[in-house]
Amino acid sequence: MQKNKRMMVAGNWKMNGNLTMLHQFKRSFPVFENIDVVLCLPSLYISETSSANFSIGAQDCSYYESGAHTGDISLTMLAEFDCKYVIVGHSERRARYNESNEIVAKKAKAVLENGSVPLVCVGEPLEVRDNGSVFDYVGEQLDAVIESCKGAMDNLVIAYEPVWAIGTGKTATPEQAQEVHAFIRERLSKYCDDSHSIRIVYGGSVSDKNAAELFAQPDIDGALVGGASLKMDSFSDICLAANERK
Numbered sequence: 525m526q527k528n529k530r531m532m533v534a535g536n537w538k539m540n541g542n543l544t545m546l547h548q549f550k551r552s553f554p555v556f557e558n559i560d561v562v563l564c565l566p567s568l569y570i571s572e573t574s575s576a577n578f579s580i581g582a583q584d585c586s587y588y589e590s591g592a593h594t595g596d597i598s599l600t601m602l603a604e605f606d607c608k609y610v611i612v613g614h615s616e617r618r619a620r621y622n623e624s625n626e627i628v629a630k631k632a633k634a635v636l637e638n639g640s641v642p643l644v645c646v647g648e649p650l651e652v653r654d655n656g657s658v659f660d661y662v663g664e665q666l667d668a669v670i671e672s673c674k675g676a677m678d679n680l681v682i683a684y685e686p687v688w689a690i691g692t693g694k695t696a697t698p699e700q701a702q703e704v705h706a707f708i709r710e711r712l713s714k715y716c717d718d719s720h721s722i723r724i725v726y727g728g729s730v731s732d733k734n735a736a737e738l739f740a741q742p743d744i745d746g747a748l749v750g751g752a753s754l755k756m757d758s759f760s761d762i763c764l765a766a767n768e769r770k
């Protein structure tokens with residue numbers, strides 16, 4: 525099916541990078557007219573960054589508006605710096621900070637209510653893939669988000685990031701990724717009028733070598749890129765592959 529929306533390529537710097545790198549991206553990152561390019565930065569760097577050539581995203585947020593939440597950052601604060609995209613439910617946060625499906629769903633809802641765009645990460649660990657229950661596992665992650673965001677999902681972006689593919693160099697094959705993306709779209713279609721307008725991006729060892737074949741899949745609408753987003757050349761080559769996707 526013809527894709528009827530702009531592809532998105534988002535970089536997730538995680539806890540990497542420095543001001544020198546950031547200034548290089550700000551100075552020299554090329555323009556890609558046909559896609560949305562986002563850099564999700566460590567929060568300290570968000571205030572340092574504005575660029576006509578890419579948008580800024582955060583890697584997490586609080587679902588509280590303000591108050592006694594030491595270390596957290598609110599969506600209002602992020603919006604003050606024109607930070608309109610927020611990753612929620614990354615598997616690293618789910619695993620290391622015990623973020624449950626319910627917490628992730630609350631964050632996604634808060635981001636949408638704030639008029640920003642949540643990049644909601646879902647994806648199974650290896651043992652779940654090995655025991656054949658990927659759809660049950662991802663379906664449960666998705667249902668929590670659908671339940672809390674029902675009726676307001678237009679701005680939602682889902683990132684399918686199989687945990688076993690993150691930072692391992694072991695990308696899902698285009699067919700494996702497409703199968704789960706199609707499942708996600710089907711699930712979304714029960715709760716929104718046009719699931720084809722919702723972007724579902726793939727993450728997990730995306731590189732300039734494998735991006736084009738992933739983007740050729742009918743339900744892959746872009747990428748959430750970790751390691752390869754730290755080098756301007758590889759990240760811009762991935763953006764180019766999306767930009768040229770018809």
Ligand SMILES: O=C(CO)COP(=O)(O)O
Nearest residue numbers: 536690691728729750751
């Ligand atoms: O976790 C990821 C993006 O959020 C993917 O990381 P890698 O691209 O380094 O595998």
